[in-house]
Amino acid sequence: MAISQSTAARYTAQDPDVRLMLRVQQDDAEAFEELMLRYQDRVVSLMTHLVGKRDLAEDLAQDIFMRVYRSRKRYVPGAKFSTWLYTIANNVASNSRRGLARRREVNLVAQDSGEFTGNPLDQAALEASGLMPTRQLDKAELSQVVQMAVAALNDRQRMAVLLNKFEHMSYEEIAEVMELTPAAVKSLLSRARGNLRQVLEPYLEQGTKIDTPRESE
Template identity: 60%
Template sequence: MPDPPPEPKTRYELTDPDVRLMLRVRDGDEAAFRELVEKYQGRLVGILTHLVSDRETAEDLAQDVFLRVYRARERYQPTAKFSTWLFTITHNVASNSLRKSSRRKEINLVSSPSGSMPVRPLEMMAKEKSGLMPARQLLNSEMEKVMMAAIEQLGERQRIATILSKFEGMSYMEIGETMGLTTQAVKSLLSRARNNLKDILKPYLESGGLQESMAEGFNEEPNDEAQGH
C-alpha cells in the first residue's frame, strides 16, 4: 500500500520559523529546543521580572516555563504563533506565582499585630517604588524607572496585557489568545490600564518631570491591522 499523503501544513507552520523549530522539538530534536531557549529566555525573564517584580523569581519561573514546554512537546500542535503559545504558558506560570504570593501576603497580614495596612494612592506607591519624586525633569533612565514602577502598580491582568502590548508588540487578538480573553475584553482591559496609568503618572506630568510623549506611548492602542489581523 502506498504511504498516506502528508498532512497539509498549517499557516503557522508555513509562516513562523519558531513553529517549525518546535515541531522539530516534538520529533526529538534537542538542538532545536536549545535554540528556542536561547532565543526566548531573555525576553521571558524580562516579562516575568515586570510581572513578579523580582529578577531571581523571574529567572526561576522562566525555567519552569521551558520545562513545561519540553514536557508538552509530544502534544504540541501548531494552532497559533509559537510566541503566542509560549506566552500563554508564561501567563499561566506567572498567574500561579502571583496567586501564591498574594496568599502568603494575606497570611502575613492576618498574623500581623494590626491586621491591616494603610491604603495609599497608586501614584504614591509608584513614587516610593521608583525612589523618585516629580520635582524636576527626569533623565531618560529615570523616566523608564517611573514608567515601570507605574505599570507594576496595575492589577495583574492589566499589567500582563500592557506588557504584552507595549513590550512584545502583540495585537488584541494575540493578547486574547494568550490570556484566554475575547478581543473586546482585551480592548476594555487595556483601556482601563491606560486610564489607571494616566492617574498614576499625573503628578509627574503636571510638574513637567515626565515628558508627555513618553506617557502617551502607553496610551497608543495595538495596531491589529498592521499585524495582519
C-alpha cells in the same frame, strides 16, 4: 479546542518558530536550544515585570521552558509559537502570584532596588499612556515614577500592556494568551492607559508625584 490540519499547516508555513518547535517534538535538542536562545531573555524580562523579583523570574522562566519541553509530544501548531509560549507563561505567572499571596508576599513590583532602571518598561508605559515628556527628565526618577504607575495596574492590565507593548501582540493574540475576548483585551488596555495617565501626567507636566492605590481586578 481541536485544531484543523489547514490551521496547523498555515502556522507551520508562516512561523519559523513553529517549525523549530516541531523539530523539538522530534527530540531535536538543537532546535530546543535555539528556541531558548530566541525567547529566554524576553520571558525573563516579562516575568520580572509580572512578579517583581529577578531571581524568581529566572526560576519561573526555567519552569516555563521545562513545560514547553514536556509538552512537545502533544504540541499542535494552532497559533504562533510566541502566543502558545506566552499562554504557558501567563499560567505560570498566575500560579506564582497565588502562591505569593498565600504567603502574604503581595508586593509584586520592584520598589527601590533599581532593578528596572533604564528598562524598556519606561518607554512601554509612556507609549501605553499616550503621554510623552514635555520637559527634561531625570532617568532614574522617571523610572521610579513609571514603576509606581505600573504598580497601579492590576495583574491582568499589566500582562496586557506588556504583551502589547513589549511583544507587539494584537488584541486577538493577547486574548488567546489570557483566555479573554478581543473586546475584553481592548477594555483592559483602555483602563490600563487611563490608570497610567493618572500617575504619569502630573509628573510629566509638573514634576509632581502622586500616590495611587493598586486597582482591583
